[in-house]
Amino acid sequence: MQTTDIQLAPVRRSARRRPGPTLAVAALAMVAIVSTTAGGVLGQDAEAPRREVTIPGTDIAFHLVRLPGGAFDQGTADATVGDDDERPLRTVELSPFWIGIHEVTHDEYEVFRFRGLDDHIGEPGIDFDADGVSRPTPPYEDPAHGLGKEGHPATGMTRRAALEYARWLSLKTGRLFRLPTEAEWEYACLAGASGAGTAWTDHQSSGAHQRVGETTPNGWGLFDMQGNVSEWVLDSYDDQAYAVLSDPQPAADPVAGNPPRGRGIVRGGGFDDPLLRCADRLPEQAAWKRRDPQIPKSPWWNTDSPHVGFRLVSPDEDLTLDQISNYWKDLLGAQ
DSSP: EEEEEEEOOOOOOOOOOSSSSOOOHHHSSSHHHHHHOOBBBBBOOTTTTEEEEOOTSSSOOOEEEEOOEEEEESSSOTTTTTGGGOSSSSSEEOOOOOSSSSSSBBBHHHHHOOOOOOSOOOSTTTTOOOOOOOOOOOOOOOOOTSSSSSSOOOSSSHHHHHHHHHHHHHHHTOOOOBBBHHHHHHHHHHTTGGOOOOOOOOOTSSSSOOOOOOOOOOTSSSOOOOSSSSSEEEEOOOOTTTTSOOOSOOOOOOOOTTSSOOOOOOOEEEETTOOOTTTTOOOOOOGGGOOOOOOOOOOOOOOTTEEEEEEEEEEOOOOHHHHHHHHHHHHHOOO
């Protein structure tokens, strides 16, 4: 893996009844976000290390920032704000981790999606078999819905498809990449006392997601943690997830449910949402597949979720290729 380290409103809980894709051009204005939390959270590290990762065999690079980990209060304490599934407030202890500074883009995802763009090149010492990779089947319609591709977030995939991308990238680079847990995502979104930067929401986006990295980042240098597209997390949805966390001792690196089984969750809201809080949880909606005529419906694509994408995290510690391979076999089964 080629890397370069650099020191450096009310929530809409609908199924998103979308009349179809739009070709609207984005407005230039964006709204400032103020993130609040009822409890403590570590302050941001202004000198957090950054890393550039190049996908082997390509010139496509993405960027990560290292978050220090520590304890923070997950959820919402105020009974007049948010939903019951955000309570009770729980203290969570997280290990340090790396997180993408923006959502995975079409440019990055399509190397995995299309076999003709991939090759047998892995990092030195890795025997990577491009032909042995499980890849997305052709979608029923354009997952981008005409909203933009180059530099835009990849959208329309299921949580399973996002996880398969992470498996492919892990085995190609020799470093574990995965979806963030709900706790990791919320911690990254809060960004300490500084809160978030700016976001594309329903009043600013003109009905379309935008190129990544064009807003003001939050205190940890992360773009679009709120707005642009909602993001899959690793956990399966449980409306009692916080109630079963340890108390009063902090829960260590919690993951709810049995991923990737069960109902998924997205975080952060998208271009068709009002401004959302970092604590908001939106469970996966059946309506995101309503126009898929297949029986059973595609395990790779949602026909009606151009507002859903994902970003990746990577643990701070180095793992062996066998450990990485076993992680994915345990989670997803064999290729």
